[in-house]
Amino acid sequence: MARTRTYNHFCPVARSLEVIGEKWSLLIVRDLLRGPQRFTDLLRGLNNITPKWLTLRLRELESAGIVERDQEPGRKEVRYRLTEKGAQLGPVIAALNVWGVDHAMRPPEPGEGILLARSLQAIASYFNSRGLKAEVPLEWEIRTPDNPPARIRFDGETWRLRGEDPPPAPALVVESDAQAWAEFLAARGEDRAAVFARMRVAGGDDAVAFFRQAFRIPVGA
Amino acid sequence: MARTRTYNHFCPVARSLEVIGEKWSLLIVRDLLRGPQRFTDLLRGLNNITPKWLTLRLRELESAGIVERDQEPGRKEVRYRLTEKGAQLGPVIAALNVWGVDHAMRPPEPGEGILLARSLQAIASYFNSRGLKAEVPLEWEIRTPDNPPARIRFDGETWRLRGEDPPPAPALVVESDAQAWAEFLAARGEDRAAVFARMRVAGGDDAVAFFRQAFRIPVGA
């Protein structure tokens, strides 16, 4: 595979970018960090990517030892998952996530795909990078019409996405629609408080207070 | 500026990559993290970039608020430097550096530019990411024929590049040529020990022992 995107620097940063600097590569890794995905899961999640480019990128990532292809013999289903080498790109995604939250967020565009699970992944990563901790383990659930409900959990040390598995009552449930949820995340200060005021939130006073603190929602009028 | 590289995801990682994901952008930031640079400094350091693309990328980074252009009135000299927003890309570069050192290094290619200062920047960043600490503050100097001598210093807490300014005797001096120094960094285990054996090292026994430990040079034959 004649890489055209070479820099010819003797430098670890340049070497890394030669491997995962092409368009889409890091976003594929981002989505696989949530767990193994099928081709069409990735296709949908990446929104604008064409099958051709997803195929090519997956092959490149595979031959770079970042992604593995799991195909059960007999089954037709193919699952792509990260190797250990690929999972170690986590800190790169986390650093981009922090910078993006701090310096590159804006409200969602009309045609933009809003994946609830992905937005909670970003929140968990940001909280972990910022060292935000709750006093006790807790769980939040966010519900919107178009997405399966998603949960984020603080286990006493770090924040993680939660799958569908065990449903002990979460400390707090937010009900909204995906658009409003995204606008909530993109806004700051009073604007964020205004959007928050229009969402339905169920939970104890302490839980709500901590949620407001975590998202820096001013107490406002 | 009609960004062609848009992803249309509501996601901080995708937003970041829309700003700094184009070819060369992050490498310009990498070089500016060492301090302000002139156009031709960057041109030389980036090795294969053409003036046209360097100009375009600098304009983009400027209008994104990542880079500032300093031009003394009357003087022709222009210096580019990072804004605070740009400096906060440091953790992104650091994460790419760690991954590159762990998973993407290989010996230098023949035509490859080897900048001593940049390689020490990468080492300092890697040591800091890995939490390597010395028991006392210390300084190393690396000398090669083609580059100005470069120094790296541990101040008791973090590792930093040192400019040319104050020259109290470093704890350890390595004399080599740039090619051998790069091969030393690219090698592991016994290979690294073999290259190390061919370099001239001056310093106290403790200083040399710590250097070997920091670079994981086996004691060997």
Next chain:
DNA sequence: CTGAATCCGACACGATACTG
């Protein structure tokens, strides 16, 4: 319906030369 392959056009990028 999943998991692709193929063709074509737009534009991002590279190589080289030239300018205030």
Next chain:
DNA sequence: CAGTATCGTGTCGGATTCAG
């Protein structure tokens, strides 16, 4: 020193097609 200008190539997007 700090860029422009010109021209060719490669990367990528869009639409269509295809086999299991």
